[in-house]
Amino acid sequence: MNCSNRLARVSACPLCSCVPRNERVTRQALLPPRAGHRATSYLCFTMQEILNYIGGTLAPARSGAWLDGFAPAEGRVFARIADSGPEDVELAVAAAEKAGPAWVALGRQGRHDALMRVAALVERDLDGFARAESRDNGKPVHLAMEVDIPRAIANLRFFATAILHQESAAHITDDQAVNYTDRQPVGVAGCISPWNLPLYLFTWKIAPALAAGCTVVAKPSEITPLTSMMLAERCMEAGLPPGVLNIVQGTGPKVGAAITAHPSIPAISFTGGTATGARIAAVAAPMFKKLSLELGGKNPVLVFADCDFEEMLKETVRSSFSNQGQICLCGSRILVERSLYPRFKEAFVQRVKALRVGDPAVASTDIGAVVSEAHLHKVLNHVALAKEEGGAVLCGGHRVELDGPLAGGWFIAPTVIEGLGPGCRTNQEEIFGPVVTIQPFDTEEEAVQAANGTRYGLASVLWTSNGSRMHRLARLMKSGIVWVNCWMLRDLRTPFGGMKHSGVGREGGMEALNFFTEARNVCIKL
Ligand code: NDP
Numbered sequence: 001m002n003c004s005n006r007l008a009r010v011s012a013c014p015l016c017s018c019v020p021r022n023e024r025v026t027r028q029a030l031l032p033p034r035a036g037h038r039a040t041s042y043l044c045f046t047m048q049e050i051l052n053y054i055g056g057t058l059a060p061a062r063s064g065a066w067l068d069g070f071a072p073a074e075g076r077v078f079a080r081i082a083d084s085g086p087e088d089v090e091l092a093v094a095a096a097e098k099a100g101p102a103w104v105a106l107g108r109q110g111r112h113d114a115l116m117r118v119a120a121l122v123e124r125d126l127d128g129f130a131r132a133e134s135r136d137n138g139k140p141v142h143l144a145m146e147v148d149i150p151r152a153i154a155n156l157r158f159f160a161t162a163i164l165h166q167e168s169a170a171h172i173t174d175d176q177a178v179n180y181t182d183r184q185p186v187g188v189a190g191c192i193s194p195w196n197l198p199l200y201l202f203t204w205k206i207a208p209a210l211a212a213g214c215t216v217v218a219k220p221s222e223i224t225p226l227t228s229m230m231l232a233e234r235c236m237e238a239g240l241p242p243g244v245l246n247i248v249q250g251t252g253p254k255v256g257a258a259i260t261a262h263p264s265i266p267a268i269s270f271t272g273g274t275a276t277g278a279r280i281a282a283v284a285a286p287m288f289k290k291l292s293l294e295l296g297g298k299n300p301v302l303v304f305a306d307c308d309f310e311e312m313l314k315e316t317v318r319s320s321f322s323n324q325g326q327i328c329l330c331g332s333r334i335l336v337e338r339s340l341y342p343r344f345k346e347a348f349v350q351r352v353k354a355l356r357v358g359d360p361a362v363a364s365t366d367i368g369a370v371v372s373e374a375h376l377h378k379v380l381n382h383v384a385l386a387k388e389e390g391g392a393v394l395c396g397g398h399r400v401e402l403d404g405p406l407a408g409g410w411f412i413a414p415t416v417i418e419g420l421g422p423g424c425r426t427n428q429e430e431i432f433g434p435v436v437t438i439q440p441f442d443t444e445e446e447a448v449q450a451a452n453g454t455r456y457g458l459a460s461v462l463w464t465s466n467g468s469r470m471h472r473l474a475r476l477m478k479s480g481i482v483w484v485n486c487w488m489l490r491d492l493r494t495p496f497g498g499m500k501h502s503g504v505g506r507e508g509g510m511e512a513l514n515f516f517t518e519a520r521n522v523c524i525k526l
Contacts, residue, residue, distance in 0.1 A: 048079040050225045052088055052249055053232035055095035056242025061250065062087045067222055072138030072369035073360050075408030079136075081225055084250035089217065089258040092246035096188040096215035097264060099243030104185060104213045106241075108163045111211055115160035117238035119153050122231065126150070129199065129227055134360045136226040137198060138369030138410065139323050141361050152199040152227075158492045159207035159513065166513055177525050183517040185213030186267045186290060190259040192252075192280075194272045195221035195371050196326040196432075202228050205269045206245060208512035217246045217265060219255045221272075223371055252276065260284055267516060270294070271328075274430075274456075274501045281504075292505040292515050294328070294497055296430040297458030300451035301331035302441075302473070305340040307463035308485070313344075317351050319461060319487040321414045324370050325434040329459045329481070329488060333427055334438045335447050341440040345418065348438065349394045352414050357400045369410045370433055376410040379433030383415060386426040386437070391417040396434070422450040430456070444473070452478045457499030461487055480506070 050069060051058040060066075061082040069079030082088075103111065122129060129152075130144035139148070171179040191205035202220050209216050220228040228247050235245055248255050256276075260268055260283045267290035270280050274295040284291050301319060303312055319331040336344045360368035370376050376399065383397045396415030401407065415435040420426050427437055441447040451460055459481040462473055474482045480498045483489065496508035505515065 047077075048226070050079055050081040050229045050249055051232075052082050052084055052092070053229070053235070053245070053247040054088065054092045054243075055098075055246070056236065056240075058229070058232065058236075061085065062091070067250070069136070069225065070223075070372065071135050072371055073135070073406050073409040073411075075369075075373065075410055079226065081222060082249040083254075084248045085254045086258040088248050088250070089255060089262060092217045092248050093188055093262055093264050095243035095246050096217050099241055100185075100187060100215045102241060103210075103215055103244050108166075108211075111213065112160045112164055114238065114240050114244075115156050115207065115210060118231070118234055118240060119156035119160065121234040121238055122149065122156070123153050125230070125234070126153070129230060131361075132226045132230060133198060133224075134368070136224045137195065138371055139360060140365045140368045142363055142365075143323060143368075148197055148200045149227075151197075152203040152231075154492065155200070155203040155207045159211040162208075162493075162509065162513060163211040166510065173523075175526060177523050179521055179523045182520045182522050183212075183514070184520065186516055186518055187214065188265050189214040189216050189516055190262070190265040190268045191216055191218040192256050192259060192268070192270045192272065193218070193220055195223040196323060196328070198224040199227040199231065201271050202231070204507065204512075205271070208507075209269070209516045210245060212513050212516035214267070214516045215244050215246075217248060217259055217262075219248050219250070219252075219259055222249065222251050222255075225249050256280075257283070261287075263287065266290060268292070269507075269515065277503070290515065292497075292507060293503045294505075294507060295458075295501060295503045296432070296456060297328045297330075297498065297502050298333060298428065298430050298454045298456040299329060299331045299459045299461070299479070301334045301461040302447050302451055302463065303334065303336040303340065303344060304462075304464040304466070304469070305337045306465045307340075308465065309340075309343075309347075311485070312463040313347055313351060315487050316348065316461075316463075317355070320436045321352070321355060321367060321434050322488070324367055324412070325414075325436070326371060326432055327488075328432075331459075331461050331487070332431060332436050333422075333450075334436055335441050335450055336438060337447075338440040338442050341438075345394070345438060349416055352416055353395050355414050357411050357413055358402060359406055367411070367414055367434060369406075370412055371410075373410055375433065376412060379412055379431060379435060382426065382429070382431045382433070382435060383417070386417045386420060386435075389420055389424045389426055391420045391424075391426060391437070393417055394438075422453050428454050444469070448473060448476050452476075455501040458502035459483065459498075 061084040065083035066080040071078040133144040134141040189209040269292040271294040277293040277295040355366040357367040394416040396413035400411040457479045460477040460479040493509040495506040497506040
C-alpha cells in the first residue's frame with residue numbers, strides 16, 4: 001500500500017483515506033512523506049493552507065500569521081490556518097457592505113438560483129467534502145457522508161427554497177386602516193459556528209442569512225475550518241457575487257470577538273458553548289444587536305418500562321455516542337424506570353462495549369476520534385471527576401491507542417457511568433464527549449424533576465408507549481426540543497433552539513429567515 005502519483009485516481013489514500021491531491025481542495029505545500037508512504041500524491045503528505053474568503057478571493061491573513069490545524073485521528077498537524085485579526089474582519093465587513101445592495105436587488109429568485117448552484121457543487125463533491133470533514137474533525141467518514149454533508153446541502157436548498165415561500169402578514173383595522181408587515185434584510189450578518197458539525201452548522205446559519213438578502217461575515221471554528229474553505233471555492237465556481245459571503249478564519253478571541261463588536265454588523269447568529277454565548281451577549285446586547293444564541297446542553301433521556309425496548313436500545317446507543325457524543329442534542333443523562341433498570345443496564349452496556357472505536361475511514365467504525373487533544377483531556381478529566389463523586393464506570397472511561405498511522409490519535413472508549421445522583425457535577429456539567437450516566441427513577445414526577453434539574457434546556461427524549469404520558473411529559477419538559485420514541489428526527493421547518501442556559505431565540509424554518517430581517521409595520525389609513 002503505497003501512495004504514488006499513479007494512484008492519484010483512487011478516490012482516497014489507502015492508508016489514511018485523505019483525498020487525492022488532485023481534489024480541488026486548497027493550495028498545498030509539501031510535507032515530508034510519512035512512514036509507510038513513498039510519494040506525495042495525497043494530502044497526507046501536504047500541508048494545506050486554509051485561507052480567508054473575502055470579497056470573492058482567497059487570501060492569507062493580513063498579518064501573515066498562521067495557526068496549526070490538526071487531524072484528530074492522527075494527532076498531528078496537517079494544515080495551517082490563516083490566523084486573522086480585526087483588520088481582516090474590517091476588510092470582510094467592507095466587502096459585505098459593498099455587495100449588499102446588489103444582492104438584495106437580485107431578488108428572491110436570483111438568490112435562490114445562486115444558493116442552489118452552490119448546493120449542487122457541494123453535492124457533486126460530496127465524497128471529498130465528507131473525507132475532508134472526517135480528517136479535520138475525527139468523525140467517521142460514513143457519518144459525514146450520510147449526515148454532515150447531505151445536511152449541509154439540504155440547508156442550502158431548504159433556505160434557498162423557503163425564501164420563495166415567505167409570507168407577510170396583513171391586519172385590517174376595522175374600516176380604518178390596512179397594516180402590512182414589510183421585512184427587509186438586516187444588512188451584514190455575523191455568523192459564528194462550532195467544531196462539532198462543521199459544515200452542517202456553518203450552512204445552517206449562512207444559508208438563511210443569504211437567502212433573506214443579508215450579506216455575511218462568517219467564522220467557522222478554528223478547530224475545523226477545512227470544509228468552510230472548500231465551500232468558499234464552490235461559491236467562487238458557482239458565481240456567487242464577490243463579498244456576498246465572507247469567511248474569516250482564526251480564533252474566537254480575535255476574529256469572533258471582532259465580528260461580535262463590529263458596529264456595522266447588526267445581527268449575530270452564534271452556536272457554541274454557553275460561556276462563549278454569555279461573552280458575546282455581554283458585548284452585543286449594549287449595542288442592541290439582534291442575537292441568536294444556540295448553546296450547550298445536558299440532555300435527559302427518560303426511559304419508561306412500557307417502551308419498545310429494542311427500538312429504544314438501538315436509538316439510545318445512537319443518541320449517546322453518535323459523533324463521539326459531540327452533538328449538542330446527544331442524550332447524556334439516561335433516566336430509566338426502576339423496574340426496567342437491570343435489563344436496560346445489562347443490554348445497554350453490552351451494546352456499548354460492542355461499539356468499534358477506530359479508523360474513521362473504515363466503514364465499520366462506530367466511534368472516531370474526539371476533536372482535539374485538549375478535548376480528550378477535558379473528557380477524561382470528567383470521567384475522573386465522576387469516579388471521585390462515587391460513580392462506577394461500567395465500560396470505557398479510558399483513552400484508546402491504535403497502531404500504525406493513527407497511533408497518535410485522540411480516541412476515547414465509549415463510557416457508561418452509574419451510581420450518581422442528579423445533583424452531582426457529572427450530571428450537571430456538559431461533557432460533550434462519549435460519556436453518559438444511567439440512573440433509575442421510581443415515579444414520573446421524580447423523572448421530570450431530574451430531567452429539568454440542570455441549568456440547560458436544549459433537548460429531551462422520552463421513550464414510552466403511553467400516549468397520554470407522551471403529551472403530558474412533553475409539556476413538562478423544560479427544553480426547546482422534545483423527541484418522543486425517536487432521536488434526531490429533524491424537519492427543517494420546525495423551530496430549533498434551547499431554553500434556560502441553552503440559548504436565546506430559535507433557528508429553523510421561517511424563524512431563521514425572520515431573524516435575519518427587520519419587520520416594519522406599514523399602516524395605511526383607509
Ligand atoms: P465555543 O463556544 O468554544 O466556540 C464556538 C465558536 O465561537 C467558535 O467558532 C469559536 O472560535 C468562537 N468563539 C470563541 N470565543 C469567542 C469569543 N470571545 N467571541 C466570539 N466568538 C468566539 O464552542 P465549541 O466550538 O467548543 O463548541 C462546542 C459547544 O457548542 C458545546 O457547548 C455545544 O453544546 C455547543 N453546541 C450547541 C449547539 C446548539 O444548537 N445549541 C449545536 C452544536 C454545539 P474558535 O473555535 O476558533 O475558538
